[in-house]
Amino acid sequence: MADTVRVLLPVLLVLVLVVLLVARRRTPVVFWWLVGYPVVALRLLISYRATMDACGLTVPASAVRRATARMMGRQAAPVPPRRTFPLPTGSGLVMRLRMATGQAPEDFTASADRLRHAWGAHAVYVRPTKPGWLELRLVGWDVLAEVRPARRRVSAGPLCLPLALREDGRWHVRDFRTVPHELILGATQSGKSVYLRNLLCGLARQRVVLVGIDCKWGVELAPFAPRLSALADDPDRANELLDVLVEEMEARFRLIGLSGGTGPDATLTSDVWGLPETVRPVPVVVVVDEVAELFLAANKDDEKRRDAMVTKLIRLAQLGRAAGIYLEVCGQRFGAELGKGATMLRAQLTGRVCHRVNDDASANMALADISSEAALAATSIPAERPGVAVVGDSSGGWSRVRSPHLTLADAAAVCRDTSALVPELPRLDSFRPTLAAESAGTSSTTAVAPTARPVTE
Numbered sequence: 001m002a003d004t005v006r007v008l009l010p011v012l013l014v015l016v017l018v019v020l021l022v023a024r025r026r027t028p029v030v031f032w033w034l035v036g037y038p039v040v041a042l043r044l045l046i047s048y049r050a051t052m053d054a055c056g057l058t059v060p061a062s063a064v065r066r067a068t069a070r071m072m073g074r075q076a077a078p079v080p081p082r083r084t085f086p087l088p089t090g091s092g093l094v095m096r097l098r099m100a101t102g103q104a105p106e107d108f109t110a111s112a113d114r115l116r117h118a119w120g121a122h123a124v125y126v127r128p129t130k131p132g133w134l135e136l137r138l139v140g141w142d143v144l145a146e147v148r149p150a151r152r153r154v155s156a157g158p159l160c161l162p163l164a165l166r167e168d169g170r171w172h173v174r175d176f177r178t179v180p181h182e183l184i185l186g187a188t189q190s191g192k193s194v195y196l197r198n199l200l201c202g203l204a205r206q207r208v209v210l211v212g213i214d215c216k217w218g219v220e221l222a223p224f225a226p227r228l229s230a231l232a233d234d235p236d237r238a239n240e241l242l243d244v245l246v247e248e249m250e251a252r253f254r255l256i257g258l259s260g261g262t263g264p265d266a267t268l269t270s271d272v273w274g275l276p277e278t279v280r281p282v283p284v285v286v287v288v289d290e291v292a293e294l295f296l297a298a299n300k301d302d303e304k305r306r307d308a309m310v311t312k313l314i315r316l317a318q319l320g321r322a323a324g325i326y327l328e329v330c331g332q333r334f335g336a337e338l339g340k341g342a343t344m345l346r347a348q349l350t351g352r353v354c355h356r357v358n359d360d361a362s363a364n365m366a367l368a369d370i371s372s373e374a375a376l377a378a379t380s381i382p383a384e385r386p387g388v389a390v391v392g393d394s395s396g397g398w399s400r401v402r403s404p405h406l407t408l409a410d411a412a413a414v415c416r417d418t419s420a421l422v423p424e425l426p427r428l429d430s431f432r433p434t435l436a437a438e439s440a441g442t443s444s445t446t447a448v449a450p451t452a453r454p455v456t457e
Helices: 002-026 028-052 063-071 105-110 112-119 194-206 222-227 235-259 299-325 344-350 360-367 373-381 407-417 425-431 434-440
Strands: 092-098 122-130 133-140 161-166 171-175 183-187 209-214 231-232 283-291 324-333 351-353 388-392 400-404
Touching: 002 194, 028 112, 092 194, 105 112, 105 122, 105 133, 112 122, 112 133, 161 194, 161 388, 183 360, 194 209, 194 222, 194 283, 209 235, 209 425, 222 407, 231 235, 231 407, 231 425, 235 283, 235 299, 235 324, 235 425, 299 324, 299 344, 299 388, 344 373, 344 407, 351 425, 360 373, 360 388, 360 425, 373 388
Parallel strands: 183 324, 183 351, 209 231, 209 283, 283 324
Antiparallel strands: 092 133, 122 133, 161 171, 161 400, 351 388, 388 400
């Protein structure tokens, strides 16, 4: 019996080791919960005081502690910040720290790399939560290596979509009511199209009017035609569509003015979200794909049309939020060469997503007014990691993200299956894709789920 145990025990140990190695490669979340979290948490608890002292994040002991230590013939040790117990997350662990007097979040941010090495984590992120407190988040592995679709519970409401996983393990959520307009830049094969597919599929499942402007003869947005309320595939048609959208915006403002002044009990509001649901217009999301193609000009007539379209887009960007009209402007580059008003239009697109770009000027155009570090990070995205992008907003914050892979066929199937959700908007009837009406009656009842493969487009 003892001989059998001595033979089987090494075999079992080898099998367990092989299973853990496979789990680490195939299912890193399972490996983290079984091995990674207990090891890192134990290391953190044992070495917390020494690590904080070595990183210069301790403060001298109080006078009472020093006096007590002298009475006992000892020397009072420096005091680290008070902490909560490290709790596990889906990609690491998180704990809260109570900063001592004189400490600032910047002190911990500067020591994040040293904390990462001391505790054996992939990365450490520091985020202030309230005065005197900050959140220390440890990431156990490279979460951007393979991104899976987000659970539905991540979504916080209408026009609020989880689109990409951040490098700290949290989801980048696109909230149109907070950031109404967005600029998406990226070179060919950088993952820009995949980000846009996730956006369109998320909106397709909601009661939203989707409008597409694609001057590459509609090749990018035509697969989503069953769910689109309008599609313009050339500059002339796009110019006419923008005229209609401006008219729709003006009509909504008149509705807001009339609804806010009727009767003594009327609720005053300055946007459509304050109107009663019975009269509230349906939100409109306008997707402008390859904006450079929209603004190309070969002669003076084209230049006049271009300047007119830029002016209309600026009007929609400046006033559209209150009317429930939102812009998603996409392209390979975005610069002053697009004509008068391009820089003003960019200033209104407060949300920024920059994938790998072909030149530094595009990265600076997208992110330099937010953070020079963000623009530098965008220029360093490797070509072998498509789908990785730098996301920033007007607050100055930014982060690296990666979208879950979604094939064009799967995205088109989602739009076919949700074609019955196309809202009624009579002004756009003449721009409705002809393919949409044909596919609306033949759509299936189940949507195709996004696949979880590395982004290659």
